[in-house]
Amino acid sequence: MGNDVPKTLGSSNCFIYKRLPINVSKLEQYLVSRIPGFKTPLEIKQFIYGQSNPTYFLIDANKKNYVLRKKPPGKLLDKTAHAIEREFKVLDALSRNTDVPVPKVYVLCEDNEILGTPFFVMEYLKGRIFEDVLFSSLPIEERRKCWYSAIDSLAKLHSVNYKSIGLENYGKPSGFYSRQIRSLPKISEKQAATMDDEGNKVGPLPRLNEMMQWFKNNEIADDTSIIHGDFKVFHPTEPRVIGILDWELSTIGHPLSDLSNLLMNFFVKDIPDSPILGLRDVKNLSIPSANELIQVYCEKSGRQYPIPNFEFAIAFTFFRTAVILQGIAARIARNQASSEKAKKYANLFKDTSLMGFEIIDRTIKSKL
Template sequence: MAGPIRQPIDLQSLERYIEQHVPEIKTPLDVKQFGYGQSNPTYLLTSRDNGNKYVMRKKPPGQLLSKTAHQVDREYRIIHALENTPVPVPRAFCLCEDDAVIGTAFYIMSFLNGRIFADPALPDVSAEHRREMWKSAVKTLATFHSVKPASVGLENFGRMNNFYNRQLKTFATISEAQAKAVDVDTKVPVGKIPHYDEMVAFFGRAETQPKDRSTFVHGDYKIDNMVFHPTEPHVIGILDWEMATIGHPLSDLTNLLMPFTTASSPLAASAGRANEAFVPGHTPGMPTKEECLAWYESETGWKIIPSEMAWADAFGTYRGSIIMQGIAARYARRQASSEKAGDYAAQMKPFGEMGWRFVQECMKKLEGEGKKARL
C-alpha cells in the first residue's frame, strides 16, 4: 500500500533527528508514502540496517485552513497513553514539533504487520471470519470507550460534556473557511454544503439531542482505520487518531456502522456510499446493524435509545459532509495527500443531501416518541 513519494521530505534531516532522539531506529532509511491518509501525509520508513519498518505521520505542507485539524501531537499523545491498556494501538516512538526538521511537525510509530481493508465489507475472507472481524471491531470500540481518560493521564485531553454543541461550533468555523477555498485552476470556490443552515438549526436543539455522555472518542473509527491480524479475525491496531478527544460515544459508533445505515439509501448511492454488501442477507457472515448494537451494548452495559441512534446517524452524515468539504478544499488548493482526493471532493454535495434526508427521518422518529422535532 506504500509507493512513490508525492510530498517530498528532507530525508537526511529526518535521519539526523532519528539518530539523535530515537537511536533504536537504525538509519539509513528507505522511504515510501502510503496511498491512504486523506489529511496527514503518512510514510513507511524501512531501516536498511535490519529491515525493521516504522510509520511516520506529518502535517500537510503549506498554510493550513484550520488550526484545529492535522494535530499530529494529539495523535501521538493518545497512542502513547493507550499503549498499556487493552486497546490495541501501535507503539509511539517520538513526537517532533520542530518544523525545521522536515518542514512540519511529525511523529513516528511502529509498523503493524497485518491487514487493512479499504472495503468495510471485508472481501476475500470467509463468512465466519467476516462476522468475527466485525464483532472484534465493535468490541474493540466498546473497550476503548470504557477507558477512563484520567486512568491514563489524559483527563484534560478534551472537555467533558456538551460534545455535540462543541462540535457544531467547531464545524461552523471549519466549514466557513473550507467554503471559501478557491480552486487554483478554475478560481471557483468550494462553496457551502447543501442544507447546511437547516441541519445546524436542527442539531442545535437541546431537547432533541441524545443524553449527554463523556468518554474517549476516536473521531474517525471505521474499518479502514484498523489493522487486523494477518490470518486471525481480530483487530491488532487502531490508526488515524488526529480527531481523538473526549466526547459522546455515539459519534464513534455511528461512524463505524454507517455502511449499514446507508446500504439502501439512493442518496448514498449517488455519493458512492451505498454498499449493497450491507443489505441484510446479501453477504454471507455479515452481521446486521442490530447485532452490532447488541454486541456494543453487551460490552458496555449501555442501552441505546433508537431515536438517539437516529439523531447520531444524521449528525454523523452531516459531519461526513464537513469532512468531504475539507478534502474538496485541500484538493482545490492542491494540498490533499490522498491519490483519490478528487473523487472524495466530488462527494461533498450528495453527502450533504444525504445528511438532510437523515435529519428528516430522525425528526419522524422523534415525533413518534412524542418529542418536538420542528426546526
Template sequence: MAGRVRQPIDLRVLEKWISKHVPEIEVPLDIKQVRPPSVALPGDHDQHDAHLADHAQFGFGQSNPTYQLTAADGKRYVLRKKPPGQLVSKTAHKVEREYRIIAALAKTDVPVPRAYCLCEDASVIGTPFYIMEFLDGRIFEDPIIPSVLPDHRRAIWADAVRTLAKLHRIDPRSVGLEEFGKPTGFYTRQVNTWRAICDAQAAVRDVETRDAVGPLPHFAQLMHFFADESQQPADRGTLIHGDFKIDNLVFHKTEPRVIGILDWEMSTIGHPLSDISNLLTPYFTARLDPRRSVNVHRGFLPRATRGLPTPDEITTLYFSVVEQPTPHNNHHHHHHHHHPSQQTAAVELSLAADHHTAASGADRRREMQWAQAFNIFRLSAICQGIAARQAGRQASSEQARRYGDARTPLAEFAWALVQSARASSPPSSYLASSSSSSSGGAGGGGNQGGEEDSSSPTGSIPCHSKIPQDPHAACPNARVYLPLNPCFLDYPAASYLQTWRIRHKITTSTGKATI
C-alpha cells in the same frame, strides 16, 4: 500562495538523531514516502480488498506526510511528520496529539501501534515528527470484507466493535489524557460549529452563474431538533477516535482480531455515540438510491451479506463490552492475551442481545437514533462543502459533482431519521431488537432469509417515502463509506472543520460566522 513543496528529509541528520534518542532502531535507514492510494470511483476498486499493510497502512488522504523506515536489521517503522509551511490551523496536523494518545493507550487493552519517540525540534527534518511501529497485518478497504467466509466476517466485525468499546470505557484521567479535550458539551459544540459551516457554505456563489449553493433541505428544522439539548443523548465524554471505521483498523494476518487502530488525527474527548454511529454509517447509506447518492453499498441491507452482524447486534455487543470494568493490563497486552475465536464472537453477539434490558434498550435506541441522524446530517454538510468548493472551482471533477449532489438525498435522509426519532414514543426500533437476528448461529447472522425484504424491521431503518429506493439500481462494488473528510479531493483531512472555523471566523460557542 505557493504550492506545497515536498521537502526531502536529510537522512543523515535523522539517523544521527535516532541513534542518540532511539538506539533500538538500527541505522543506516532506508526511507520512502508513502503516497496514499488514489481514491477509486464507484465500481473500480481493487479486487483484493485486503492488502498487506505495506500500502494501505498509510491511509486515504492523510494530511500528515507519512514515511516507511526500514532499519539496518530489516525492521520496519512508520514516521509521521507535520506538513511543511504555515498551516491555516494550529490544531490540525497535530502529530503531537496523535503521538500522545497512541503512547497513552499502550498501557491499556486498546490495540495501538507502539510509539517510539516524538521529536518536536523542527531543525531535525523540518517539522515535528513521531515514529511508531509498522503493523504487519490486513487492512480491509471494503467493510463488507468480501474475501472472507461468513464466520470470519462476523468475527472481524465483532472484534472491531469490541475494540471500540474498549477505547470508550477508558477513563481519560487513568492514562493522563484528562486535558485531551473538553469533558462535556460535545454535541452542542458540534451542532453550533456545523450550523455555522453550513450557513457559510450555503452562501457561496458559483463563479460563473452567481447562483448560491443554498441551504440543505430541512436545514432549519434539523438545526432546531439537534440544538434541543432535551432531545440529545445524555451528555458524556470519553476518548473518541473521530473516524472509527473498518478501514482504519489493522487486523491480524490470519486471525479475526484487531492488532492496531490507525489514523488518530481526529481524536479528542467527545461523545462515544459519535464513533459508533460512524462505524454504522454503511448500514444507513445502503438505503439510499445509488443513482442519487454516493457510497451506497447494497451489501449492508438486511440479510444481503452472510455473516454481517445487524446494527442491533453491533450496538448490543458494544454496550455489553463498554459496561465491563476496564482490566488493568500491562504493556504489550495485544500481542499475548487471549482473543475470542470465530465461534465465541458469534455467541457473544447473541448473548449481548439477551442481556439487553427493555428499559435501557429503549433509552439507548432513542440515543442511537439521534446520533445516527446527526451523523447522516454531518455527511450531507460535508457534501455541501464539496459543492461549495466546486462552485468556487476549487474542485471540478465528475466525482466532486457527484459528492456535491449527494448533499440533497443525505439531508432528506437525516430529516427522515429525525422524524422517526421524534415519533418514537416509545422509540420505534429502526435499530431493531430483532427476534431473528441471532438465530443464524455462528455464521448465519440471521441471513438465511434469502432476498432482502425492505419492509422487514430486522436490523433495519425506516423506509421513508422521501427516500427513493430501487433494488435494481444496485451498485455492488461501490465505495462503501463516506469518509469523515472529503480528503479524496485534496482537502487536508484533519483540518476540514478547523479551516472553516478560521476562514469564516467561527466561534464555536455561539456558532456565528462572519464571512
C-alpha cells in the same frame, strides 16, 4: 465505502510513486540518537494513506520497520490542524496503560530543524486495510468476526478512564453535541453561500432549521470518552483488529458519536453510482445487523441496551456527514478540489441530509 480488495500495509499498492522530500541524513542522525538499536542507512517510502499528515514507511539497516507521521510542509492555515503532538500523546498513553490495540510510539520530534515540521515515529503494524464494510473478500464467518472485533475495539476505547492515563486535557469534558449544534449550522451556512466561477451557490442543506430545532429539543444525555473517528488495521490473516490508527481527529467526546459513525452504512439507503455503500435496504447480509452490533457493544461497554434515544446519534451523524460533503462541494466551487471522486461525494450532501431527516421523521411518528 464500496467493494474492494484489502490492502496490506507495506505492500507495493500502499505507497505513492513519488514521495514528498525528506532530509534523510538529518533524520538518520536523529533516529540513531533517539531509538535504541536503530541502524543506518535508511530506506523511506510514503504511504497513500495519511495525506493530511504525510505518513512514511521506514526500513533501517537491520530490516526493522517503523512508521513516521509528520505535519505537512509549509505554513499551516490552521494552527490546530495536523495535530501530530496530540496523536503522539494519545497513542503513548493508550499503548502504555491500556489493552486498546494501538501501535507503540518511539519518539516525538518538535524541532523544525530536523524535517521542517514536527513528526513522530511509531511501531509498524503489518496488517490489512479494508475499504469494504461487507468484507466481501473473506469467508462469511470471518466477515462476522471482523465486525465483532471492530466493535470490541471501540468498546475497549470507550471504557478507558482517560483522566487516569493523563488525558484529562485532551478535550472538553462535557457538551460534545451541544457545541456542534451551535457551530455546525454556521459552518454550513458559509459553505452554502460559496459561489463558483459562474455565480452559482453551493446551496443549503434541506430543512436545516427544522433539523437543528429537533436536535436541540431531543439532545441525547451527555457522556464522555476518548473518541476516534475510526480507522482500523486487521491482522494479516486473522479476522481481528490489531491496531487503531490515524488519531488526527480524536478528542474527548460522546462515545455514541463514534458508534453511530462506525455503523452509519447500515442506515444509508443505496444511491446509484454513489461511493458510499448503503446497507439499509439490503437483505440477508453476510455480516451482523446494526442491532446485533449495538447489542454486542452494550455488553462489552456496560451500556444499557437498547440505547435510549440512539436515533439522535444516528441522525446527527448524517447531519455532520452532510456538512462535511457540503464542504467538499464548496472547495470544488472554489476550484480547490477537482477529482471525480470528490465530485461524487460532493453531490451527496443533500441526499445525506435528507436521510438523516427520515430518521427524525420516523422517530416523531413513532411517538405519536
